[in-house]
Amino acid sequence: MSAAEPGRTVALVGNPNTGKSTLFNALTGLRQRVGNYPGVTVARKSGQCDCGDGTKVELVDLPGLYSLSASSPDEQVVIDALSGHLADDRRPDAVVVVIDATNLLRNLFLASQLSELDLPVVLVLNQADVAAEQGVKIDADLLSRRLGGVPVVLTSAWKGEGIAAVRRAIGEALRTRVRMPAVEWPPLVEEALADVAAGVAADIGRAPGRADVERLLFDSTTSVGQRLGWDAPRREAVIRAARDKVRRAGYNPLAAEPLIHYERLRRLLEGVVQGGGNRTGGSAAVDRVLLHRVFGPIVFAGIMLGMFAAVFWLAKFPMEWISGGVDWLKSVVAPTLAGLPMVQSLVTDGMIGGVGAFLAFLPQILILFLFVGILEDSGYMARAAFIMDRLFSWCGLNGKSFVPLLSGFACAIPGLLSTRTIEDPKARLATAFAVPFMSCSARFPVYALMCAAFIGPLYGPGWESVVMVGMHCVGLLFAVPTAFVLTRFVLKVKPQPFVLELPRYQMPKPRDVLWRMWQNAAEFVSRAGTVIFAITIIVWALSYFPRDPAVEQRIRAASPGAATEVVDAQVQSAYVEQSWMGRFGKAVQPIFDPCGFDWKITVGVLASFPAREVIVSTLGVTYSVGEGAEADSKHLQQVMRDAKWTEGPRIGTPIFSLAAILALMVFFALCSQCGPTVATLAQETGGWKWAAISFFYMTALAWLMAVAVYQGVSRLA
Amino acid sequence: MTPLSQLLPGQYGKLASLNPERSVDQRLMALGLLPGMVLKLVRKAPLGDPLAIEFAGQVVSLRLTEAQNILIDVAADCPIQRPRPPA
Numbered sequence: 001m002s003a004a005e006p007g008r009t010v011a012l013v014g015n016p017n018t019g020k021s022t023l024f025n026a027l028t029g030l031r032q033r034v035g036n037y038p039g040v041t042v043a044r045k046s047g048q049c050d051c052g053d054g055t056k057v058e059l060v061d062l063p064g065l066y067s068l069s070a071s072s073p074d075e076q077v078v079i080d081a082l083s084g085h086l087a088d089d090r091r092p093d094a095v096v097v098v099i100d101a102t103n104l105l106r107n108l109f110l111a112s113q114l115s116e117l118d119l120p121v122v123l124v125l126n127q128a129d130v131a132a133e134q135g136v137k138i139d140a141d142l143l144s145r146r147l148g149g150v151p152v153v154l155t156s157a158w159k160g161e162g163i164a165a166v167r168r169a170i171g172e173a174l175r176t177r178v179r180m181p182a183v184e185w186p187p188l189v190e191e192a193l194a195d196v197a198a199g200v201a202a203d204i205g206r207a208p209g210r211a212d213v214e215r216l217l218f219d220s221t222t223s224v225g226q227r228l229g230w231d232a233p234r235r236e237a238v239i240r241a242a243r244d245k246v247r248r249a250g251y252n253p254l255a256a257e258p259l260i261h262y263e264r265l266r267r268l269l270e271g272v273v274q275g276g277g278n279r280t281g282g283s284a285a286v287d288r289v290l291l292h293r294v295f296g297p298i299v300f301a302g303i304m305l306g307m308f309a310a311v312f313w314l315a316k317f318p319m320e321w322i323s324g325g326v327d328w329l330k331s332v333v334a335p336t337l338a339g340l341p342m343v344q345s346l347v348t349d350g351m352i353g354g355v356g357a358f359l360a361f362l363p364q365i366l367i368l369f370l371f372v373g374i375l376e377d378s379g380y381m382a383r384a385a386f387i388m389d390r391l392f393s394w395c396g397l398n399g400k401s402f403v404p405l406l407s408g409f410a411c412a413i414p415g416l417l418s419t420r421t422i423e424d425p426k427a428r429l430a431t432a433f434a435v436p437f438m439s440c441s442a443r444f445p446v447y448a449l450m451c452a453a454f455i456g457p458l459y460g461p462g463w464e465s466v467v468m469v470g471m472h473c474v475g476l477l478f479a480v481p482t483a484f485v486l487t488r489f490v491l492k493v494k495p496q497p498f499v500l501e502l503p504r505y506q507m508p509k510p511r512d513v514l515w516r517m518w519q520n521a522a523e524f525v526s527r528a529g530t531v532i533f534a535i536t537i538i539v540w541a542l543s544y545f546p547r548d549p550a551v552e553q554r555i556r557a558a559s560p561g562a563a564t565e566v567v568d569a570q571v572q573s574a575y576v577e578q579s580w581m582g583r584f585g586k587a588v589q590p591i592f593d594p595c596g597f598d599w600k601i602t603v604g605v606l607a608s609f610p611a612r613e614v615i616v617s618t619l620g621v622t623y624s625v626g627e628g629a630e631a632d633s634k635h636l637q638q639v640m641r642d643a644k645w646t647e648g649p650r651i652g653t654p655i656f657s658l659a660a661i662l663a664l665m666v667f668f669a670l671c672s673q674c675g676p677t678v679a680t681l682a683q684e685t686g687g688w689k690w691a692a693i694s695f696f697y698m699t700a701l702a703w704l705m706a707v708a709v710y711q712g713v714s715r716l717a
Numbered sequence: 718m719t720p721l722s723q724l725l726p727g728q729y730g731k732l733a734s735l736n737p738e739r740s741v742d743q744r745l746m747a748l749g750l751l752p753g754m755v756l757k758l759v760r761k762a763p764l765g766d767p768l769a770i771e772f773a774g775q776v777v778s779l780r781l782t783e784a785q786n787i788l789i790d791v792a793a794d795c796p797i798q799r800p801r802p803p804a
Contacts, residue, residue: 067747103774106749220738254737258746276774283776284759293763386778390764393780497741497783501748502769502776 008057009090010049010170013078013114014098015107016064017379017503019126022512023098023157024061027166030511034519036686037086042077043420051171052164060092066106068113068211069219069257072496073425076223082117083209085227094120094173096166101131101138101154102504104273105265112261115180116211120173121150123180124166128154130504136276143272148181158509182210183264188249189256192242193217199238204229217242218257221494283379283504290383300387303380304406307371311364311410312441318363326356345544346537354536357611358529358676361413362521368407368414369517372421375403377508381421382500389498395480396487398424398498401431405479408438409472412677413528416684417520424496430483432684433694436677437479439472439669442613445631446668447471449616450661453637458658467665474669478701524680531679535610543581543607551578566624573624581607595667595706596660596714598645605667612673659713663706671702719791721758721770721784725799729757730791732772741783749773756789 012027014020025032028047035044042063049059062081063074077086084091095114099107104125111123125131125138144152151169155162185193193210196217200208208216208228215224216239225235243253251259289295330348337344375381385399392401400422408415415435422428447468456464487495552571559567576582585603592602600622608614616631623643625636643655672678672695682691718733732754735742749772750756756772766781791798 066744069743069747106773106775109747109749220740220743252737254743255746258749259751262749262751287760287769287776291760291762291769297763382778386762386767386769387764389778389780390762390766393766494740497739497744498767498778498780499741499744499748499783500767500778502778 008093008174010057010059010094010096010174011082011092012059012061012096012098013082013110014064014124015066015100015110017501018064018098018100018107019157020064020098021061022509023124023126023155023163023166024059025512025515026157026160026163028059030515032519034523037077042074049170050167051174052167053171055171057093057170057174059096060089065110067110067258069215069222072423074423079211079215080227082114082119083211092119094122094170094177096122096124096170098124098126101125101128102134102136102276104138104269105262108265108268109258109261111180112183112265113211113214113257115182116214118179118210120177121180122166122169122173123147123150123152124162124169125152125154126157129156129159129161131276134276137274139272139274143268146268146272149176149178150180151178158506183261185260186249186251188245189251189260192245192249195242195245196238199234199242200228200230203231203234214257217246218253220254283502286505287383287502290380291386296383296387300384303375303384304402307368307403308406308410310367310371311407311414315363315367315410319360322359322363323356326352326359342544342547346540349544350537350540351533353540354533357536358525358532361411361524361676364407364411365414365417365521365524366517368410368418369520370513372403372418373513373516374508376421377506377512379503379505382502385500386502393498395484396427396430396495397434397483398422398427399500401427401434404431404435405438408435408440411440411442412436412438412674413524413680416677416680417524419684424498426487426491426493426495429491429685429690430487432681433486433690434479434483436672436674436681436694436698437475437482437670439475440674442611442674443471443668445613445616447665449619449631449637450665452632453640454656454658454661457641467662471665471669474666478670478705482697523683527683528676528679531682532610532676535675535679539581539607539610541580542584543576543579545580546578547575548578551575569621569624572621576603576618576621592703593648594710595663595703596655596657596710597664598643598655600643601655601660601664605671605673609673610675612668612671615668657714658717659710662713663710666709667702667706669702670698670705672698718788719799721756721787721789722768722781723799724758724789724791725797726758726760727797728791728795728799729755730789730795731755733788733790735787739783739786741779742787745777745779745787748775748777755792 012020012024024045027049032045032047036042037044045061047059048056050056060081062078065075065078068079080086081089082092082095097111097114099111114121125140131138138154140152140154144150151172153162153165153169155166157163193213197208197213200213212224212228215222225232246253246256290299330352333352334344334348337347375384384402387399388402389399392398403421404415404418407418412435415438416432419428419432419435422431451464451467455467551574555570555574556567582603585606586599589599589602592605597605600619603622604615604618607618620633620636623636623639625633625639640656645651645653645655678691678695681694682688685691732750732752734752735745737743737746754772756770759769759771759776761768767778768781768784769776769778
């Protein structure tokens with residue numbers, strides 16, 4: 001993208017929780033582009049930043065990280081981006097390092113490592129207002145002088161203070177190209193670094209960058225060797241010898257880097273920082289309540305309940321407006337196309353229906369990300385993970401899996417999008433895999449129809465509730481072992497240690513929260529939206545064609561005296577029966593026969609792969625009740641109760657036996673019947689591989705369990 | 718020396734040793750936890766795991782299993798001391 005544009009690129013890096021995103025939003029004024037780095041699920045955010053004198057640069061917001069020794073995909077992206085190893089990105093012309101002014105020492109470690117990259121640097125000491133409140137005095141000029149004249153700017157991005165100075169400093173850094181002085185390594189360590197550099201150069205024929213050499217020497221695992229094409233056997237001997245040299249200098253090779261950098265920084269900061277005592281005081285007091293053994297979980301449950309209620313119930317209102325709007329649009333458009341029934345059906349059911357299908361998810365996404373934004377930016381998300389971690393760690397997930405899984409009970413889409421808050425790639429993937437198992441609100445109409453038509457009338461309302469609750473647990477029951485097996489045996493990625501900073505509490509900035517809501521919604525519409533639209537059109541076509549007018553004429557001729565609605569419903573049913581979908585349903589019915597599904601249910605099951613709630617209206621059509629049937633339709637319930645097998649060994653017995661309805665509900669609880677979920681899973685896992693695995697796994701599991709339930713219950717009953 | 722996982726909430730002491738081979742310890746070192754530094758076990762999570770530790774003006778959470786091999790010299794003046802087992 002940026003490679004095609006002339007002009008200069010500046011990267012924004014920093015530790016997490018430094019207010020980096022707030023600064024980025026302030027510098028770019030929300031003129032941003034969001035994309036993904038190729039091959040990894042790391043968001044690439046960039047925007048145009050004015051350097052105060054009219055010159056513009058492209059500012060790239062890189063993921064937050066503590067150290068350059070990469071252990072997660074996010075961190076790897078930062079290193080690759082800064083060293084110019086990303087396929088589509090040029091190496092930046094300068095780096096802005098955002099630093100938490102209340103914890104200069106730790107934040108400068110990253111800056112000190114970055115000094116090895118040989119790039120012009122600007123240091124932004126953000127949250128300077130908080131530091132001042134804590135009584136910390138920072139001599140920015142002295143720090144700048146000790147760092148060879150690198151611009152050092154004090155800011156408060158939250159309050160919008162110092163932003164203009166940052167713009168000027170970026171311009172200055174690009175003009176003067178002042179580098180931060182590199183670390184002075186002890187002589188033996190310097191020698192060891194030179195040995196590694198010579199070893200690389202001898203084997204691959206070109207001199208490696210200084211930062212790459214350091215990663216090779218100091219990190220126990222690094223992908224740098226692979227990237228350079230330095231093969232392992234030769235690498236090992238050179239690095240072993242170099243590390244022995246570091247040992248002779250008196251350092252453990254794997255600890256040398258932080259020890260030497262921190263020693264340098266301690267000297268660097270003498271006289272720069274004064275005062276500041278109880279730096280964790282205010283947050284510690286809040287934590288005494290929010291992380292209290294008793295009150296902590298109570299407050300947590302309250303917040304999560306509020307969030308769930310908002311996503312589940314509050315979102316229903318805008319969702320009804322959207323579906324109302326879609327219906328209205330259909331009713332307006334349909335008459336204008338009355339002369340062309342095929343085009344009418346394509347436009348109303350296919351296209352308008354297709355747009356409506358993904359727009360309906362927006363309210364839930366926006367509301368969930370309102371909460372996620374507030375929880376993240378306030379610092380509570382880390383606490384929530386702290387409280388919940390124990391419940392998730394044993395099956396390979398972590399405390400941050402809770403919010404995605406909980407929102408999965410309302411809808412899998414926002415749940416999947418919120419897995420981005422999980423840093424550990426393994427836990428993130430396992431959580432994304434588990435989310436579609438949660439009993440979302442689209443499964444509710446299926447359970448409601450079956451319970452209202454059969455369980456309630458036959459066994460009483462008590463059993464109705466038991467089955468309802470039970471069905472909501474089925475998914476969870478399978479999701480947990482799935483996550484366990486996935487993280488334990490399938491994913492061979494090294495697990496990340498769950499080292500999580502509990503940052504200082506902060507008031508979230510409304511602009512940042514709203515911006516995050518908007519970005520997530522926009523990305524969903526532009527990526528998953530197109531796929532969802534396409535799926536809707538395809539399924540429309542499959543259930544519309546072929547459309548032989550003889551079918552309709554025959555039915556109308558056969559029942560001249562009947563009421564028009566009855567005949568219309570019969571016509572529709574007949575059309576669906578001879579459509580590609582209907583023919584396919586009849587053809588594959590033998591596969592679903594062991595679950596006790598007749599061809600009408602089979603067509604319903606197949607038609608509801610893009611969206612599972614479609615089963616109710618499809619059953620309405622195939623059972624000749626008419627389109628638009630809902631779960632509480634007494635007519636549909638009666639027709640289903642009366643339905644009998646008309647052929648085969650079960651002839652004359654009810655189709656919807658207890659075994660069959662339980663099997664149907666279990667099938668819907670487990671099956672991957674949601675096009676948007678599959679599309680979002682592909683978006684969030686960076687390819688179709690895991691989306692396909694999830695689809696086939698869930699569908700196969702659903703079929704197996706439906707067979708088990710049908711065969712088991714029909715033998716018992 | 719006491720493993721960090723066996724500290725009582727409120728107890729503090731000097732970091733005696735960590736193992737740079739382990740990725741947890743590498744992370745902690747990047748955060749500025751170096752041998753000789755004072756750290757305090759602030760609290761345990763309501764379910765007993767993970768732990769919240771404080772060092773260099775920041776609070777960091779880590780799991781019990783990750784804290785087992787981090788050894789602490791509990792400060793003699795620390796008001797909270799594990800009761801000695803009866804002789």
